[in-house]
Amino acid sequence: MQEPPLVTVLRRRARALPPLLVDGALALLVTGAQLWPLLTTRQYEGLPWHWWGYVVAVASSLPLVWRRRAPLAVLIVSLTTSLLYDLAAPVAEQPVWYGQLVAYYTVAALSSRPIRMLLLACTVVGSFFLPGSPDTALRSGILLVAAYAMGRAAAGSRAQAAALEERAARLERERQLEAQRAAERERARIAREMHDILAHAVSLMVVQAEAGPVAVRKDPARAEAAFDAIAGAGRDAMEQIRRMLGVLKEDGGAPRAPQPTVDDLPELAAQVSGAGLEVTFEVAGEPRPVTAASAVAAYRIVQEALTNIVKHAGATRAGIRLTWEDDTLMIDVTDDGRGAGRALPSGGHGLIGIRERATACGGTAAAGPRTDAPGFHVSARLPLS
Incomplete structure (x- = not known):
């Protein structure tokens, strides 16, 4: 199914933006999402939220600015800082750690296969040791696996798009090469036609012209026939050349007489x-x-x-x-x-x-x-x- 033109234009413009600018905007957006529970929920028993919660929320999301340059390091920093969230109290409950999910997605999309396999294994094993209830651990594991799947899907989509672009470029190169070969063949054909027409006509004209002076003195009738032959050969050559050049005109309006x-x-x-x-x-x-x-x-x-x-x-x-x-x-x-x-x-x-x-x-x-x-x-x- 073809996507709407507006979506295509927006996608093209987004790809044209500098990656660091895009990742910086994403980091600010995730930071705002993770600070949202701390900024909007009521304080605990009249006490303000501990400053540590704000530090962790910011520290686990701002490294996303460098997610394309060092995806695994950004994921480790985000995971480590978010696990330290509960060291201080009181802090607001964080429903989803968006920085982890984005970092996890990036590793799945950009890292090599060994790193991805190690990451999946650590996710499965680590789910059993996460603090909190089993439901929380299961939910966290499902979210991380979903982020991994989305990252792999994005990587596959980019690989397919790159393959299609490479194929299109290759086909375009082949088309240009074939057009060049066709032009060369056409030039060779035209050169043969011009050679055949001109060489034949000029040869006849030269022979008759060389015989003309002798015939004028000895046989005026033969000289007249020679001059007629020269004129006929020239007219024939001109007609064939005019027909060939007419075929080459772009307007195609010239009459195309049949070839001999x-x-x-x-x-x-x-x-x-x-x-x-x-x-x-x-x-x-x-x-x-x-x-x-x-x-x-x-x-x-x-x-x-x-x-x-x-x-x-x-x-x-x-x-x-x-x-x-x-x-x-x-x-x-x-x-x-x-x-x-x-x-x-x-x-x-x-x-x-x-x-x-x-x-x-x-x-x-x-x-x-x-x-x-x-x-x-x-x-x-x-x-x-």
């Missing part, structure tokens, strides 16, 4: 063919439904492989082959370029990105020189489900 998939590979092959590289596209087997992750990975893997061919291979021909199997899609991209002699630029992420994309959707990827002819071979196996 396996069905867009023929268009990609045609686009690269326009850059002067002869690209063939083959399909073997019956096409099957494929997961969204594998579909995007297939397109990006082929795109990255073609980008590497355009940038580094010095090839004249490249081939794309898709092989549909029962539960996997095999992707093979080959070229007739430099093969093993190919040198990737420092810091390049092309082949690494291919492997990461394949692994991210549960597949595998490999790259290396061709064994059947000069050139390079990139292969990937992606799961269909």
Whole structure:
């Protein structure tokens, strides 16, 4: 059952107070309670109460100021002084020694298990030797045991609250760590997407731009086609980047066009063919439904492989082959370029990105020189489900 908000606020404010201030106020309150019989009851046969009674009432309660620092010592002082109450007469009858109960509660709540067990044993044995009637001894023992039980309950409640706070803090740390990991994964994904888009578009534009001056002098029609290819690659890159940045906006109002998939590979092959590289596209087997992750990975893997061919291979021909199997899609991209002699630029992420994309959707990827002819071979196996 949830406690009222006012109680929660008061509890929080009370916990914020300095412990010494709280214990001092408690000691004054208990002192007033123990002096109450002496201050309000009638004197004995016209005689004033003995001063000793006032001393004991104060001495058995004021040490509660230090109850958190030395709980056992405060309990011993309170018990000893209260037992000396009847040494003088006349004194008023004390119905309950509140200082003892508070000190007993504190020992039960804060002391170690051996001290608590010794205290319980002494309470049980001492009940038989307390001065006064058996009823008084029994009542005193019951009150002390009740104070002990309340102290243990308070200790258990604090331990449970501390455990819950620790668990909440741990969960919050784990949540922050997971959020950080998710952000890192998202940054890596965005970096791969930006790399794939820009590297592919810029490579095509550079190749066409390098061929443009030669074509202008020898073949104006081809030069015009080269400039058209540069413009098309730039527009495509800008559109994909604009779409990606729109998705990243907080308002979420940007249109979210679908990611390229396996069905867009023929268009990609045609686009690269326009850059002067002869690209063939083959399909073997019956096409099957494929997961969204594998579909995007297939397109990006082929795109990255073609980008590497355009940038580094010095090839004249490249081939794309898709092989549909029962539960996997095999992707093979080959070229007739430099093969093993190919040198990737420092810091390049092309082949690494291919492997990461394949692994991210549960597949595998490999790259290396061709064994059947000069050139390079990139292969990937992606799961269909």
